[in-house]
Amino acid sequence: MTPRTIEEATELAGRIEDQLNQVLIGQPAVTRQVMLALITGGHVLIEGVPGLGKTLLARSLARVLELDFQRIQFTPDLMPSDVTGHVLFDSQTGDFRVRKGPAFTNLLLADEINRAPAKTQAALLEVMQERQITIEGETFELDPPFVVLATQNPLDQEGTYPLPEAELDRFLFKILIDYPELEDETRMVEMVLDGSLPDSLDAEQLTRVTNAEGILALAHQAEAVILDRAIIDYILRLVRATREHPSLIQGGGPRASIALARTAKTQALLAGRDYVIPDDVKQVAPPVLRHRLRLGVDADIEGQTVESVLEQLLEQVEAPRQ
Amino acid sequence: MDLNRINARLAPRSCWQAVDFGTRLYRRWWRQGALVWLVFTALPFALLAGYGAATRSLWPMFVFWWLKPLWERPLLAFYSRALFGDYPSPWTLLRTFRSYGLNGLAAQLTWRRLSPLRGFLTGVWQLEGSKGDKVGGRISVLLRPPSQRAGTLTLTLLTLEHLMTVALIMLAMTLVPWQFNLEFSVWFQEQSRLQWAFANLAWYLVLMVTEPLYVATSFALYLNQRTWLEGWDLQLGLTRIGERRRRAGRGGAALLVLLALFSAAPHPAEAQASQPESRLKRDAAQSLLPLSTGGRSDFSRDNDAAESASTDDATPKQQALNLLASDTFMPFEERETRRLRESLRDDDNEDRSWWQDLLKKLLDRDRDNSDRDAPLSIPDAVVEGMGYLLLVVVLGVILALILQRLPGAAGRRRRGPDMPVSVAGLDTRADSLPADLNRALDEELARGDVRAALALLLRDGLITLFQRHPTPLTAGATEQDCLRAYQRLLGDEPVVAWLSDLINAWTRTAWAHRPSDRQQVNALRDRWGALRPALAGRAPS
Numbered sequence: 054m055t056p057r058t059i060e061e062a063t064e065l066a067g068r069i070e071d072q073l074n075q076v077l078i079g080q081p082a083v084t085r086q087v088m089l090a091l092i093t094g095g096h097v098l099i100e101g102v103p104g105l106g107k108t109l110l111a112r113s114l115a116r117v118l119e120l121d122f123q124r125i126q127f128t129p130d131l132m133p134s135d136v137t138g139h140v141l142f143d144s145q146t147g148d149f150r151v152r153k154g155p156a157f158t159n160l161l162l163a164d165e166i167n168r169a170p171a172k173t174q175a176a177l178l179e180v181m182q183e184r185q186i187t188i189e190g191e192t193f194e195l196d197p198p199f200v201v202l203a204t205q206n207p208l209d210q211e212g213t214y215p216l217p218e219a220e221l222d223r224f225l226f227k228i229l230i231d232y233p234e235l236e237d238e239t240r241m242v243e244m245v246l247d248g249s250l251p252d253s254l255d256a257e258q259l260t261r262v263t264n265a266e267g268i269l270a271l272a273h274q275a276e277a278v279i280l281d282r283a284i285i286d287y288i289l290r291l292v293r294a295t296r297e298h299p300s301l302i303q304g305g306g307p308r309a310s311i312a313l314a315r316t317a318k319t320q321a322l323l324a325g326r327d328y329v330i331p332d333d334v335k336q337v338a339p340p341v342l343r344h345r346l347r348l349g350v351d352a353d354i355e356g357q358t359v360e361s362v363l364e365q366l367l368e369q370v371e372a373p374r375q
Numbered sequence: 376m377d378l379n380r381i382n383a384r385l386a387p388r389s390c391w392q393a394v395d396f397g398t399r400l401y402r403r404w405w406r407q408g409a410l411v412w413l414v415f416t417a418l419p420f421a422l423l424a425g426y427g428a429a430t431r432s433l434w435p436m437f438v439f440w441w442l443k444p445l446w447e448r449p450l451l452a453f454y455s456r457a458l459f460g461d462y463p464s465p466w467t468l469l470r471t472f473r474s475y476g477l478n479g480l481a482a483q484l485t486w487r488r489l490s491p492l493r494g495f496l497t498g499v500w501q502l503e504g505s506k507g508d509k510v511g512g513r514i515s516v517l518l519r520p521p522s523q524r525a526g527t528l529t530l531t532l533l534t535l536e537h538l539m540t541v542a543l544i545m546l547a548m549t550l551v552p553w554q555f556n557l558e559f560s561v562w563f564q565e566q567s568r569l570q571w572a573f574a575n576l577a578w579y580l581v582l583m584v585t586e587p588l589y590v591a592t593s594f595a596l597y598l599n600q601r602t603w604l605e606g607w608d609l610q611l612g613l614t615r616i617g618e619r620r621r622r623a624g625r626g627g628a629a630l631l632v633l634l635a636l637f638s639a640a641p642h643p644a645e646a647q648a649s650q651p652e653s654r655l656k657r658d659a660a661q662s663l664l665p666l667s668t669g670g671r672s673d674f675s676r677d678n679d680a681a682e683s684a685s686t687d688d689a690t691p692k693q694q695a696l697n698l699l700a701s702d703t704f705m706p707f708e709e710r711e712t713r714r715l716r717e718s719l720r721d722d723d724n725e726d727r728s729w730w731q732d733l734l735k736k737l738l739d740r741d742r743d744n745s746d747r748d749a750p751l752s753i754p755d756a757v758v759e760g761m762g763y764l765l766l767v768v769v770l771g772v773i774l775a776l777i778l779q780r781l782p783g784a785a786g787r788r789r790r791g792p793d794m795p796v797s798v799a800g801l802d803t804r805a806d807s808l809p810a811d812l813n814r815a816l817d818e819e820l821a822r823g824d825v826r827a828a829l830a831l832l833l834r835d836g837l838i839t840l841f842q843r844h845p846t847p848l849t850a851g852a853t854e855q856d857c858l859r860a861y862q863r864l865l866g867d868e869p870v871v872a873w874l875s876d877l878i879n880a881w882t883r884t885a886w887a888h889r890p891s892d893r894q895q896v897n898a899l900r901d902r903w904g905a906l907r908p909a910l911a912g913r914a915p916s
Binding site for chain 1: 885
């Protein structure tokens with residue numbers, strides 16, 4: 054299905070979300086944010102404890118959208134060529150040929166990304182930013198859409214390499230995935246026990262809703278959403294406020310402003326509007342900004358968090374004036 | 376170590392974050408640190424500097440420098456107590472110096488004097504009270520990974536000390552008139568007594584800054600290392616959880632406890648007498664730091680908890696209970712109580728205000744019956760009467776809070792939150808509205824400015840609603856935030872439905888640049904015209 058109107062686009066996005074929510078129970082906010090990133094064409098960093106369905110989400114997304122899906126488990130000995138691919142000598146033909154890596158896909162799940170050394174992370178950085186891969190001087194364009202869903206574990210930090218700020222900035226969203234509510238978890242257990250939900254990473258039961266073209270059409274619709282000048286001004290004031298906040302030693306850069314504007318448009322589309330309202334910006338600000346901000350030591354000692362600072366800023370920065 | 380008075384959050388930090396934490400400690404109490412430094416060193420420095428200037432000898436200043444570990448002891452005593460909300464005066468530190476300043480000092484002034492880990496390890500002697508063979512073991516434990524940067528810190532602050540001294544001398548040089556012939560270039564060639572004294576004074580002033588900073592940062596490194604090794608942050612967290620659970624458990628019985636405190640219930644002194652002997656001994660032996668009692672400190676107590684539990688003759692279950700009841704697991708609860716009483720007892724010979732007398736009376740009822748006949752004691756009837764009075768006041772406050780939150784009681788509330796000057800980008804000051812709203816709306820519509828007409832209607836709606844139903848709104852609140860706030864407050868009242876329709880029309884006009892038609896605006900105005908008088912007639916909530 055390729056949407057032509059706002060109503061069709063909203064309906065299509067709603068159907069995709071419904072499918073995802075069938076397997077990822079109790080995480081509607083997470084599926085909404087992943088959808089936002091997918092349509093906006095941005096990459097997602099998901100932080101959460103193991104066992105909350107991160108891999109299942111990626112598989113389900115690939116199934117529902119009929120996208121190519123690859124998974125890389127990041128380990129300390131992972132090499133850049135394990136991500137991008139390499140040239141190997143074919144003894145039968147006597148020629149060198151390119152062996153494409155798992156990054157040649159639509160949906161790439163980079164599991165525990167911060168376990169790989171900086172060199173491998175940098176290789177992925179180029180892929181994320183340029184959406185192309187260079188192997189032995191030859192450049193290969195990636196088929197759109199290309200989205201990296203990277204995960205990192207907040208508890209198990211031993212033997213990890215913290216993601217550099219430059220790489221973090223490449224992620225459109227940082228999504229925090231938490232345990233489901235009691236009611237949702239009860240429903241999940243009941244569904245697994247009665248067999249209506251498979252007890253494995255099986256997304257085969259899901260219905261295909263659209264394909265890559267459908268996603269690109271949604272992205273196209275999102276680009277056409279009206280964004281008033283006053284709201285752009287609001288976005289800039291918000292991002293600049295992060296640079297001046299005394300508790301933060303690093304605020305959002307221009308890339309954050311752009312990401313906020315683009316994501317707000319997609320948020321408006323998913324809400325069934327062809328224009329952005331200030332609330333769209335407020336709703337997407339936390340996942341867009343949280344990984345781009347760095348808390349000062351003093352603020353950390355005083356018990357503040359990036360989330361609490363963001364909350365303050367959203368309350369203090371004046372809403373846009375028309 | 377009263378949890379409620381702790382001045383920082385314990386967490387396993389990197390070395391540099393720990394140093395930052397120490398810097399913050401220094402910044403918070405820099406005046407007190409400088410005062411402690413002055414009180415302990417001003418006189419010795421003056422004597423040594425005077426002698427050095429008279430004899431033009433470097434030895435006196437070298438002696439002062441060599442004695443740095445001695446001068447740092449009171450500073451560490453101050454910071455280690457200040458962190459937990461206790462602020463000993465310099466005079467108290469001077470008076471009690473023997474209790475904290477002598478252990479291990481000989482080693483620090485002789486073969487350990489040049490150790491770059493000096494500041495970091497001082498805690499082993501001064502705070503933990505380690506002696507003899509234990510010292511080596513404790514040091515090797517403290518030097519385990521995550522390794523501290525105490526050596527680097529010492530070298531950094533030593534460099535800083537010298538740089539600041541030279542900078543201070545050079546700054547002063549630039550301010551001295553040239554007639555005095557004080558040139559830095561010839562400083563080392565010939566020195567007058569004035570120059571000599573001045574250089575020493577500059578060094579001393581710099582030390583007044585760098586020494587408290589060095590002690591505070593080294594102490595922070597020491598705390599951090601113990602947090603890493605012994606999970607102090609976890610211990611604090613568990614203690615808080617335990618405290619919360621206890622409070623929750625006490626919630627329902629709080630009033631009964633209050634009542635029992637002031638009533639003729641069995642005297643607490645009797646109950647205390649029935650406590651296990653070991654518990655009483657521990658109570659008596661407890662002290663926050665060696666400073667307060669001359670005994671062993673909290674910093675050392677944790678190390679001994681496991682030993683005491685294992686040497687107990689009781690059953691394994693009893694041993695486990697003893698261990699759980701030991702300071703390793705609950706180091707703060709008993710200290711809080713003891714310190715309050717201890718502090719009052721310490722002040723026995725000093726003048727006390729009436730409330731201190733009362734507090735002491737209340738706290739010591741369970742300890743000392745003989746106080747009843749003392750001249751300063753307050754009769755039990757008065758104490759019990761005041762207890763009942765307090766109970767009545769507490770019950771009254773609780774009742775008032777409940778009544779205030781009952782449905783329909785909103786009108787009794789005198790004062791709500793203030794209306795921000797601007798909400799959703801609109802001027803929401805009441806005096807900014809035109810006197811005749813209908814006329815102003817007609818004028819805007821006649822001009823064809825639907826956006827301005829809707830803005831007027833929205834401003835009037837928000838201001839009127841806020842005056843009748845104050846709700847917390849911030850400058851960052853959007854139109855939807857306002858709508859959500861009133862949906863929460865008023866549910867599905869007609870005015871909320873009207874506000875929702877108005878905000879929909881407004882957002883389409885303002886943000887989608889698709890102005891509503893005049894009929895729609897007029898319909899909204901008519902609905903508001905019907906709702907407004909009813910709203911205005913209602914008592915403000």
